[in-house]
Each structure stands twice: as C-alpha cells, then as structure tokens.
Amino acid sequence: MKVIKEKHPLVMRWTHWINFPILAIMIWSGMLIYWANDVYSITLFGHTFLHFFPDWFYKLLKIPFRLSEGMAFHFLFMWFFTLNGFFYILYTIISGEWRELVPQKKSFKEAWLVLLHDLHIRKAIPPQNKYNAAQRIAYTSIILMGLGSVVTGLAIYKPVQFYWLCWLCGGYHLARILHFTLTMGYVLFFIIHIVQVILAGWNNFRSVISGFEIVDEQPQTIQQTPSGNTSTTNNTIQ
C-alpha cells in the first residue's frame, strides 16, 4: 500500500533551493575577484599539481578583468546568502529539526560503515532516521562551512573595523586562504551531493521539492505506540 511519508519541511526546501543559485553567484563573483590575485595552488615538494585556475578555465568562464563587477555582485548577494543561512539555522533550532541533522556520538563510527556501503564494499547499512550518519556529518559540516564563509568573508571585507574577526581567522592573509578553501569545499560537496542524489533516485529528489516520499507499506507493520504516535518500520534510504 502506498503511503505518503513526510520528509522535508517547507522552510527547509525553500532555503535549500534559494541557497543553490545564490551560492552559485557567490562562487562565480568570487572567482571574478580571485582572478585579480590568483596566487593559490596545490604544491607538494616543489611540484605544482594544480594552479587555481588554469587559463583555459578563465577564458571559458570569461573571468579576466572583471574585479569591480565581481565585487559589486559579491557584496550584494552576500546579504541574501547570509540571511537565507541565518533563517535556515533559526528554523532548524526552533523546529527541533536539528535533532535529525546534528551528528550523534555514534555517527562518526557509523559514517564509515555508510561509506563502505555506498562504495558497495559492505552490504548492510546501520539503521537511520531521516539522515544516515554520513549525511548528518556532511550536512552539518556544510552549514558550519557557510558560517565560516561569512566569518572569513567579513574578516577580509572589514579587517580593520572587525579586527577581532580578522584575528580569529588568523589574520588577513590566512582569512583569504580560508575563504577560498571553503569555496573549494563547496564545489567538492556539490559534486558528491549530485552523484548521491542521482544514485538515491527520484523518490528522494522529489521529496526536496514536494516534501514527501512515497513508501510501500504493509498495513500490519503499523503499530500504535502507547503515546499514540504511529511508528513504522520501513527502511527507505536517503
């Protein structure tokens, strides 16, 4: 029997989809800014493995000589990015959704098992609620990274007026490196996120738009708990 199972609250879906284009614009305008002093690379033992960014990449995205434009976009959309994130965190705290999100003690051990499962090395996956252990860690990290971007961003933006923030980030120079590294972290997160969403399938994806999943349930597995809540024992993943 088909049953509608509520998954993502309305606020969570809105903030998720609002964040997507805003973050894209922040990353793009950030690259317009970064280009003006593109000094970062991955260098080990004197060998440069990757320079951020190669010329073909700049040309492809029409990045060169747009610093002032990048700053203008960046300093407008930073408001939307921050407010949307702030609203999401506020909602998560007030609604109690954080309980589904924040890693538990066992999550760090379980996340390893989830990883082995996702890589098809291990068959079984630890029992989970809304999110599995790896998701709890990933989704909490991405929120903390967002907070980190705002803090390091402010430290670079007003290093004298917010000297204490700048100090907290290890100084102006390091703050810019952290700000950039966090951005690369988003890109990595995005790639893994997209792969996982594709693998999880339509039912999961739809739930981030319509809010529910459809689960197939045998009526006899529904039990009334003493408090009157309906508890079910289905195992939908993601």
Added chain:
Amino acid sequence: MKNSESKKIKKELSVDQKINRRNFISFTTFFVMGSVAFGGWKWLYNSPLEPSGTTAGAHKPLRRALSKTELFFRRFYSKDHLVQTYPKSMAASNVRVNSNIGVEDDTDFKPEEWQLSVMKNNGEALKISIDDIKALPKTEIVFDFKCVEGWDQIQHWAGVKFSDFMTYFKLNDQADKQYVGMKTPNEAYYVGLEMEGAMHPQTILAYEMNDQPLKLEHGAPLRLIIPVKYGIKNLKRIGTITFSNQRPPDYWAEQGYDYYSGL
C-alpha cells in the same frame, strides 16, 4: 503543504490523488519561482550602467547596492579601531609597486621644485615645502598594506600624521568639511576620502619607506598612507589637497569600484 480540510470535500482524496495534487502544486511553484529567479538574474546581469558622475562604470542597481552596503558597514567605523601593526623586522624590503598612474606619465616632474598645494576654504592656496613637512613630528607605521586586487604586504612607512598636519598648518576650518580630495601634480590620479578616514590616527603623509627617503616609484616626495582604505586610495605623489562637502572625484570609483573602499 497540507490539503485544507476546512473546505468540505465530499469525498476524501485517495493517496494517489493526494500525491498528484501535492506534486502539481510543488513542481509548479518550483518552476515558476525558478523562472522568476532566472528572469531576475537576467535583468540584473544586463542592467544598464550608471550615468557617469562621481562614480561610474558599475551596473546601476549594483552601484545602489554597493553604496547602501557601505553605508551600513560605515556604522562600524571608529577612529579607535586601529589596523594591526607589526615589528619593523617583519616589513618587506622589496615593496611592491603595483600602479604608477599620475607618476610615470608625468615626465616633466621635477622633485626639487615640488610644493604641496592646500586649497583653503577662502580660495587661498597654501604652498608647503617638503622641509616644512619634515619639520613636523614624525610618525612611523608598520602594517599590512591591502590591495583591492587581493594581495597584502607588511610595509614600513614614516611621515606626518594627517591629523597633525591639519593642526600644525591651522587647517581646523577645513577639517570641518566632510571630504578630502587629493590629486597628483598632473591630475591624472585622484582620490576622495571621508574626513573621518583621513583623520584616523594611522593616516599619514609619508616621505620615508624602510627608514629611507621615498623613491619616485613609491610616490616621492610625499604620498598618502591610509591603512583604513584599500591601496587604490593611497595616492602617490600628492600635488594638491582640497576640502569639500561633496565627494571629490575618485579615479577608481569612476571605473566601477566602490567609492568608500574602506577596510
């Protein structure tokens, strides 16, 4: 997203009907809002440039946003917020030269004939020699110079505090104005500063770098060092100083950059 049960629905919807209904509402909203967002972005991206004035070169709505944002962040400005200073040993010996507009394009410039012109409120021009300036108390600063491009470098400068300069040359009436304007002798490079930023205790008119007289490429005979602003405001080779209640022209603000450019 619950179906409103208050409307008296004769027959309760089946699970499939509920699913279809909710999917329809959600996906319609998703695509409509997505299109609105995309349209909004297209509009902003292709929005016209601002008319040329004190500022120029930015998209009109973006310039508005830039100015409003700066107004918000200016509330955090305080002359008591000081830029971090470092020991002299940390200062770079090879100080970066990034731009020399107003310096390298002035081939007729004769440093020995240079005099600073200060335009007073009464229209009179005060002429000051470098010796007059060097006679004032010297202030040194070793700080992290920050370029709008994103690089920073710890540098060591020395000169007279702008606020001391104003006091010693009895420019108190001029200090009541809202803005300070500075230009190179050939007027090819120019900056506008709010008085509060110019009067910041770490703003100096510098004539020395790394304990040596300033070199021409670093702005000799006299340049501005204003740590509460990006490098673009740190004008080299000051020719004229003006005071006004309107924003003076600013080279990079006319190229799409923020006028305030404060740190």
